[in-house]
Amino acid sequence: MVDFSLTEADQRLQAVAHRENEIGRKYAREWDRNSENEPSRIRGIHPDVAGLESPHAALEREQEQTSGLVIAEALMDMVSATDVNLRDTGEDAFGSWMLNDYGTEEQKAKYGHVKLAIAITEPGAGSDPANMRTNARYDPATDEYVLNGEKVFISFFNKFDGAVTLMKGEPDGAGKTPFMTVVVTKDLPGVTEIPQFKKLGIRSHELSGFHLQDVRVPAIARLDADFGKTMSKFNHNRPLVAAHALAGARSMLDFTHARLAEAGLKVDYAKGRSARSANEDRLIRMEALWEAAWGTVMRAKWLEHQMGSESHGYRVEASVAKALGGKVVRQITQGCLEILGPEGLSEEYLAEKWFRDVRIADIYEGAGEIQRILIARALLGYKNELN
Amino acid sequence: MISFELSEEQQIVRSTMAEFGKTVLAPQARRLDTDSCIDDGVLAELWSTEIIQAQAEAVEEEAGSRSPVTNAIILEELGAADATLALAMASTMGFVQAIADQGSAEQRARLLGGFAGETFQAAAVAMMEPRFGFDVSRFQTKADKAGDDYIVRGVKAMVPLASRCSHFLVVAEADGAADAFIVPLDAAGVTVVEPKGALGLRALEMAEVAFDSVRVPSSMRLGEGNGADVQRIIDSARVGISSILAGLSRGVMEYVIPYTKERIVHGAPLAQKQAIAFNIADMHIDVEAMRWLNWRAAWALEARQPATRTAQLAYTYAGQQAMRIADDGLQAFGGHGFVKAHPLELWYRNARSLSVLEGAAGV
Ligand SMILES: Cc1cc2nc3c(=O)[nH]c(=O)nc-3n(C[C@H](O)[C@H](O)[C@H](O)COP(=O)(O)OP(=O)(O)OC[C@H]3O[C@@H](n4cnc5c(N)ncnc54)[C@H](O)[C@@H]3O)c2cc1C
Numbered sequence: 001m002v003d004f005s006l007t008e009a010d011q012r013l014q015a016v017a018h019r020e021n022e023i024g025r026k027y028a029r030e031w032d033r034n035s036e037n038e039p040s041r042i043r044g045i046h047p048d049v050a051g052l053e054s055p056h057a058a059l060e061r062e063q064e065q066t067s068g069l070v071i072a073e074a075l076m077d078m079v080s081a082t083d084v085n086l087r088d089t090g091e092d093a094f095g096s097w098m099l100n101d102y103g104t105e106e107q108k109a110k111y112g113h114v115k116l117a118i119a120i121t122e123p124g125a126g127s128d129p130a131n132m133r134t135n136a137r138y139d140p141a142t143d144e145y146v147l148n149g150e151k152v153f154i155s156f157f158n159k160f161d162g163a164v165t166l167m168k169g170e171p172d173g174a175g176k177t178p179f180m181t182v183v184v185t186k187d188l189p190g191v192t193e194i195p196q197f198k199k200l201g202i203r204s205h206e207l208s209g210f211h212l213q214d215v216r217v218p219a220i221a222r223l224d225a226d227f228g229k230t231m232s233k234f235n236h237n238r239p240l241v242a243a244h245a246l247a248g249a250r251s252m253l254d255f256t257h258a259r260l261a262e263a264g265l266k267v268d269y270a271k272g273r274s275a276r277s278a279n280e281d282r283l284i285r286m287e288a289l290w291e292a293a294w295g296t297v298m299r300a301k302w303l304e305h306q307m308g309s310e311s312h313g314y315r316v317e318a319s320v321a322k323a324l325g326g327k328v329v330r331q332i333t334q335g336c337l338e339i340l341g342p343e344g345l346s347e348e349y350l351a352e353k354w355f356r357d358v359r360i361a362d363i364y365e366g367a368g369e370i371q372r373i374l375i376a377r378a379l380l381g382y383k384n385e386l387n
Numbered sequence: 388m389i390s391f392e393l394s395e396e397q398q399i400v401r402s403t404m405a406e407f408g409k410t411v412l413a414p415q416a417r418r419l420d421t422d423s424c425i426d427d428g429v430l431a432e433l434w435s436t437e438i439i440q441a442q443a444e445a446v447e448e449e450a451g452s453r454s455p456v457t458n459a460i461i462l463e464e465l466g467a468a469d470a471t472l473a474l475a476m477a478s479t480m481g482f483v484q485a486i487a488d489q490g491s492a493e494q495r496a497r498l499l500g501g502f503a504g505e506t507f508q509a510a511a512v513a514m515m516e517p518r519f520g521f522d523v524s525r526f527q528t529k530a531d532k533a534g535d536d537y538i539v540r541g542v543k544a545m546v547p548l549a550s551r552c553s554h555f556l557v558v559a560e561a562d563g564a565a566d567a568f569i570v571p572l573d574a575a576g577v578t579v580v581e582p583k584g585a586l587g588l589r590a591l592e593m594a595e596v597a598f599d600s601v602r603v604p605s606s607m608r609l610g611e612g613n614g615a616d617v618q619r620i621i622d623s624a625r626v627g628i629s630s631i632l633a634g635l636s637r638g639v640m641e642y643v644i645p646y647t648k649e650r651i652v653h654g655a656p657l658a659q660k661q662a663i664a665f666n667i668a669d670m671h672i673d674v675e676a677m678r679w680l681n682w683r684a685a686w687a688l689e690a691r692q693p694a695t696r697t698a699q700l701a702y703t704y705a706g707q708q709a710m711r712i713a714d715d716g717l718q719a720f721g722g723h724g725f726v727k728a729h730p731l732e733l734w735y736r737n738a739r740s741l742s743v744l745e746g747a748a749g750v
Contacts, residue, residue: 002397002456003390004683005690010389067389075389269699270618271524272745288680288704291697295679296672302391320672369665376664379640379671380648385659 242325
């Protein structure tokens with residue numbers, strides 16, 4: 001049966017996520033201003049939430065009573081903007097997740113205790129990994145790989161111990177250089193970390209990168225994970241990227257509704273277009289964009305719930321959610337700031353921050369254009385003919 | 388509990404309607420538009436689906452067996468074949484729904500039987516009015532109390548299949564609030580104005596209907612005692628229209644895909660150009676988004692949850708994006724989209740037409 005009701009557990013979990021966001025709100029401005037320079041202030045579990053069950057733990061505990069674990073996770077993500085992460089507990093170590101999924105017992109024993117980022121992007125290769133230059137050469141004399149190259153835009157590399165790094169191996173007989181993944185830790189000679197990037201938004205999301213110069217790693221550092229496996233979490237993550245940004249857009253819309261209500265405009269969904277002011281009409285259209293994207297996130301997550309996260313059966317829907325979410329959050333936050341006018345620019349409020357924060361959603365984890373290529377290929381039955 | 392699972396019955400209805408639309412309705416769309424009239428043969432084929440009859444009969448069985456979600460699914464499938472014929476059904480459905488939903492026991496018993504027969508029986512909600520700036524929040528049609536009766540005065544516009552309707556559900560202002568009155572076509576003072584022709588949905592012969600001091604007994608005020616919930620009729624209509632728009636949009640996309648794969652320009656298929664391929668991706672994204680919005684609003688109507696906001700958003704989104712999709716679809720065909728050899732120009736007209744209507748459908 002088609003059903004859009006939320007279970008009581010879904011709603012309780014949304015409330016938990018919302019409470020956490022509200023607690024963090026008072027630090028939002030300060031962290032936005034300072035964390036790129038002083039990341040130390042965002043380490044560990046913040047005292048304000050130390051005694052509270054984390055949203056993540058609540059989800060684990062309640063999952064049986066939800067609409068589905070991955071569905072509830074997305075519902076929690078969409079509740080309101082998460083301006084700051086008050087619990088820096090290493091859940092954002094995506095490389096460690098990969099080690100966990102694809103590493104051997106021996107590899108887990110060696111690297112299980114370190115926190116690892118995931119390093120794919122290079123200055124000359126983002127959307128198109130074929131341009132990747134970072135490479136590994138095997139040295140049979142020492143049973144080591146020798147690594148050279150450069151990785152940029154690596155989330156949290158500065159605070160972690162290293163990164164699961166995608167690179168090119170040596171040419172095979174046909175002259176093709178296969179992708180391979182290698183665990184790179186910062187303690188190795190020849191690994192140089194680059195300073196943090198300064199960004200438009202999500203400033204407490206730390207971003208750096210590294211150079212590799214003749215870095216020698218033991219053969220055991222190579223994971224049995226090719227390009228496809230590196231990307232396998234994308235189907236799960238892409239709708240969540242949309243969900244996160246939709247949360248920012250939700251806060252932006254709620255803020256805009258509240259400010260306009262103070263100014264005497266309350267949106268009425270009952271009447272028709274001819275009876276609306278321009279601002280009312282725009283708000284309704286932006287609400288429609290938001291709910292449209294919400295539906296595609298829910299659809300992808302419902303399919304994931306049915307098929308299992310590792311399935312490729314919902315990959316088009318994951319791209320649909322990512323593409324639409326990434327688009328609408330741009331339109332919504334741009335539109336709200338226009339409606340709010342000059343007062344909305346002030347750093348006294350978070351509106352201008354949400355405008356900056358959500359912009360990333362249409363770029364990372366596959367930019368909007370890349371999602372459209374993937375969707376169009378599926379619809380048209382194309383592969384590389386469309387690129 | 389969030390679920391997109393269709394019941395077995397819904398899956399069957401969906402595939403049956405898709406097949407019916409493709410094989411029976413779509414091939415007639417161009418001819419009907421040219422003739423600006425739906426012939427009895429096509430109406431009989433529509434009636435043979437028994438969709439309307441099922442709405443009328445469901446009341447006697449159990450109220451819960453009418454499903455706005457199922458109706459939204461049906462209307463998307465019909466809309467993918469031809470929006471005009473989808474609206475021919477949806478318009479009558481809107482009337483029957485309103486009676487089934489809100490009519491008194493007496494009204495249901497008296498009227499619904501008329502929609503359970505062998506031949507197509509049209510009826511319509513008469514909501515819109517013939518003036519620029521009309522809005523569903525302010526009606527000029529008035530119903531004034533006169534003893535036990537109401538006197539209805541005003542003109543309604545864009546009523547589908549007006550001259551074929553047995554009844555109109557006339558939305559009028561009574562005692563300062565919107566209310567709805569059941570008026571037979573043959574009541575004294577009712578005149579169906581000669582259709583003027585319209586941009587799109589031409590075969591529906593949408594017409595003005597004038598109500599010149601029509602005397603309507605209180606027993607024909609929808610729901611009798613407390614009067615009608617007109618907003619619920621508007622909400623249901625919005626979801627009906629947006630469901631047809633989702634279908635229309637999907638029809639455009641499904642027509643554009645094979646053509647652009649075959650059409651060679653500058654040495655490669657059109658579909659391999661990103662400007663075209665990205666539009667196709669966006670069509671797919673929007674059709675999906677529209678469908679889930681429609682289902683959600685229909686679900687809210689079905690579950691008797693507040694539906695006004697979701698219905699408005701489904702309608703707003705579908706209206707906006709369907710116009711864009713029909714526009715991009717036409718553009719992808721170039722001159723071939725502008726001439727009548729292909730249905731793009733028809734869909735372009737229908738998308739604009741459908742998305743500005745209010746009250747003319749129901750789920
Ligand atoms: C905050 C942040 C965090 C990040 N975290 C990580 C991380 O943890 N690990 C990691 O490896 N990377 C990370 N990235 C990198 C991110 O994944 C890339 O920025 C992204 O993949 C885009 O690559 P690019 O920046 O090189 O842009 P480009 O690939 O140069 O793209 C530029 C523009 O061209 C478009 N484009 C590209 N190819 C096509 C095409 N074929 N057709 C049409 N248009 C096209 C793109 O959509 C984009 O609009 C992060 C980036 C940011 C900003």
